Amino acid sequence: MTKKVTPYKDSDLGKKEQVTQMFNNISKNYDGLNRVISFGIDIKWRNKVVAILTKSKPNSILDIATGTGDLAINMVKTGASKIVGLDISPGMLEVGKDKIKDKKLASTIEMVVGDSENLPFKDNSFDAVTVAFGVRNFETLEKGLAEIYRVLKPNGSFVVLETSVPTKTPYKQGYSFYTKRILPLIGRIFSKDRSAYAYLSESASVFPHGENFNNILRKIGFIDVVNKPQTFGVATIYVATK
Numbered sequence: 001m002t003k004k005v006t007p008y009k010d011s012d013l014g015k016k017e018q019v020t021q022m023f024n025n026i027s028k029n030y031d032g033l034n035r036v037i038s039f040g041i042d043i044k045w046r047n048k049v050v051a052i053l054t055k056s057k058p059n060s061i062l063d064i065a066t067g068t069g070d071l072a073i074n075m076v077k078t079g080a081s082k083i084v085g086l087d088i089s090p091g092m093l094e095v096g097k098d099k100i101k102d103k104k105l106a107s108t109i110e111m112v113v114g115d116s117e118n119l120p121f122k123d124n125s126f127d128a129v130t131v132a133f134g135v136r137n138f139e140t141l142e143k144g145l146a147e148i149y150r151v152l153k154p155n156g157s158f159v160v161l162e163t164s165v166p167t168k169t170p171y172k173q174g175y176s177f178y179t180k181r182i183l184p185l186i187g188r189i190f191s192k193d194r195s196a197y198a199y200l201s202e203s204a205s206v207f208p209h210g211e212n213f214n215n216i217l218r219k220i221g222f223i224d225v226v227n228k229p230q231t232f233g234v235a236t237i238y239v240a241t242k
Helices: 015-026 030-037 041-054 070-078 090-102 141-151 171-190 196-206 211-220
Strands: 060-064 082-087 109-113 126-132 152-163 223-230 235-241
Touching: 015 030, 015 090, 015 196, 030 041, 030 090, 030 171, 041 070, 041 126, 041 152, 041 223, 041 235, 060 070, 060 141, 070 082, 070 090, 070 109, 070 126, 082 090, 090 109, 126 141, 141 152, 141 211, 152 211, 171 196, 211 223, 211 235
Parallel strands: 060 082, 060 126, 082 109, 126 152
Antiparallel strands: 152 235, 223 235
16 A cells, blocks of 8 residues: 655645646646656657567557657557547646647647546557556546556557656765755745645655556456666566556
């Protein structure tokens, strides 16, 4: 069982509703702050996800917690003819739709409002499913992963990009200082939602990364599960098969 962390401690709303509200609040600044917070390295991580998927040549891809569509747009390089970006935040999706329109990719990428724990798709619908920096926001992690397993075709690929905590000195100490002190400060300076970046830091620290997450994926039914730490372990790419 994963520890439940919510963006707004004094809110009567559930985690799902709080996460929706948080991302709606920060949607306009999200892309720029992402580049600042990760020093632009998140672009490199997404490129690695695309490279992994390109090998399996998926025709249809579902990108859950697509946000403003960064990964969905990048996955056009895989050659997939259909990419669906799903997110619970209408605000994030509106930003993504504008980006897709500007890049003239509306015929390939569809953006839909949806809940990761109740996906509006039939069983065995997609050749591949991805989630970038979103699984830690699931209200019930196992339920969301089970839904992903359901809509993924047999032999389909599931790829997750998520933050993780370095285990080696001095990266562990540096990461702790940055996420606890610097990240919330950046959020306070550049975002109108002061709680959002504190939440993103806290939720990353309690997420069951590495082998712990591998074991959860295996429990759901995924096979060939591997994790690939990135940049001293501050992020991890997980790859699994149905």
